Amino acid sequence: MGKLTDMQIKAWIKAGERFEGRGDGDGLWLRFRENDKVPVWRYRYKFAGKSRTMQIGSYAELSLAKARETVKALSARVALGHDVAGEKQQKKTAALAQIEEEKNAVTMLELANEYYERMILGRWKHPDIVRRRIDKDIGPMLGKLKVEDIKPRHIDDMLQSIVKRGAPTMANDVLRWTRRMFDYAIKRHIIEINPASAFDVGDASGKEEARDRALSRDELAKLFAAMKLAKGFSVENDLSIRLLLLLCVRKMELCAARKEEFDLPASVWHLPGERSKTGKPIDIPLPALAVEWLQQLFDLAGPSDWLLPARKMQHRMVPHIHEGTIGTAMGKVKPHMPEVTDFTVHDLRRTARTHLAELGVDPVVAERCLNHKIKDVEGIYNRHDYFNERRDALDKWAGLLNALENWKPYNVTPISKDRKKQA
Structure with a gap:
């Protein structure tokens, strides 16, 4: 049988003529079985004395001319000692293994x-x-x-x-x-x-140095004034910073608080042990000012179970505000306080402790206001929780913060257009 022609192949397809193999020469064969939708090109050759066969494509993919070019290239590789059918199988196996590996890979x-x-x-x-x-x-x-x-x-x-x-x-x-x-x-x-x-x-980051930053009375007055001027600074952020200052609590103790923890009529916050750094529950007395601010947050939170519910739909598993929310908000306030040395949200606890000392609060009571453990022998034998003493201390602190709200003079002005760009 001579060389194949496109006319012959198309006639066989049209007539539905089926066959196992018809050769074109140089190892190129065309197969058209009953299950084949279109004829299939196959390359037959010998390697190491053994007959080998590989499929190189269908007639729909490769024309007769392209199939001949492919076989010519394969024959050249065989002549150089390559088992082209074996190499193809190896590549296929490697590709399947790669797919399986990708499927099972852990990010x-x-x-x-x-x-x-x-x-x-x-x-x-x-x-x-x-x-x-x-x-x-x-x-x-x-x-x-x-x-x-x-x-x-x-x-x-x-x-x-x-x-x-x-x-x-x-x-x-x-x-x-x-x-x-x-x-x-x-x-x-x-x-x-x-x-x-x-x-x-x-x-x-190197060694973590202990901070000693605490805001003075003048700086606190400037902070309260600046919070009123800052654009995009929400009421929730304003109240959160005030509560962190007044109640001396840690940032996440407030951010992750549930409404059910607060007994506003009794003016008590029942902070559970699983959310306290010490691992023990503590009742935090609430000054009247704190109750007023908390009631505002309750109203703003609406039906949410959280005091400060998450404000954006984010890919997180935490339903309350993120730990960085208050710090980010503080960044909108600081440009209105150019003369005040930089400070962080965590510095607010140190600020509260410093002013409690200035107000004459007993050091043990002040430490318990921050929910610090009492050290040494005093901590071992003294189990008194100082609740009433802490209430008196926080009431004094609330009075000072309330007075600082309207304290004069302080230098706080709106940001100019040039400074807004820099900020």
């Missing part, structure tokens, strides 16, 4: 979420601390990467980005949790080497 976000659910949730007193680090830093920076593809340079990039935004302490925390997540991945046989193991706090 960093999946690892972080699994670590959180299995090792943190239900075990740690404050699981939201780890949740926030996953949502704010680890997820956005590394989340889409496969765990086995993460290199030390990725860790370094993440840490440096956190330091550059002015959060060195957070960088240290992220490093600690990331290192533990990778250790967990080693136990799960996901990876063999921890890419974060070579890093220490010096690579993240």
Whole structure:
């Protein structure tokens, strides 16, 4: 039989003529079985004394001329000692293995979420601390990467980005949790080497220096005035900062508070032990000013169970405001206080403690207002909770804050157009 022609092939297709193989020469064959929708090109050759056959495409994919070119190229490779059919099978096997590997690959976000659910949730007193680090830093920076593809340079990039935004302490925390997540991945046989193991706090942010910043009375007056001028500074943020100052509580104790914790008629906040840093519940006396501010937050929160419900639909598992919300809001206020040295939200607790001392509050009572444990022998034998004393102390502190609201003189002015651009 001579060479094939396109006219012949099309006639066979039109007539529905089926056959196992009709040759064109040089190892090129055309097959048209009953189950074939269109004829199929096959290449037959010998390798190491054995007959080999491979499919190279259908007639719909390769014309007769293209099929001949393909066979010519394959024959040249066979002549050089290549088993082209075997190579094709190897590539197919490798491709399938790659697909399976990709399907089973674990991303960093999946690892972080699994670590959180299995090792943190239900075990740690404050699981939201780890949740926030996953949502704010680890997820956005590394989340889409496969765990086995993460290199030390990725860790370094993440840490440096956190330091550059002015959060060195957070960088240290992220490093600690990331290192533990990778250790967990080693136990799960996901990876063999921890890419974060070579890093220490010096690579993240260095030694964490204790702060001693506290706002003076004049600075507090400027803060209250600036909060009234700042654009985009919500009532919720204003009230939150005032409550943090007055009640001496930690930021997340307020941000994650449920309405059910507050007994406003009795002027008491029942802070549960699972949300207290000491691990023990504490009743916080509420001055009349605090009750007034809390009632406003209750009204603003509407039907939500949370005092400060989340304000945006975000990819988070936390229904209350994020830990960075108040700090971000504070950034809108600070430009209205150009002469005031920089301060953070955490400095508000130190500010409260400083002014309690200035008001003549007993040091033990002042420490209990901040829910600090009493040290040494006094802490071991003295189980008095100082509730009434704390109420008196916070009432004095509330009176001072109320007076500072209208204290003069203070230098706070709206931002000029030029300074708005800089801010």
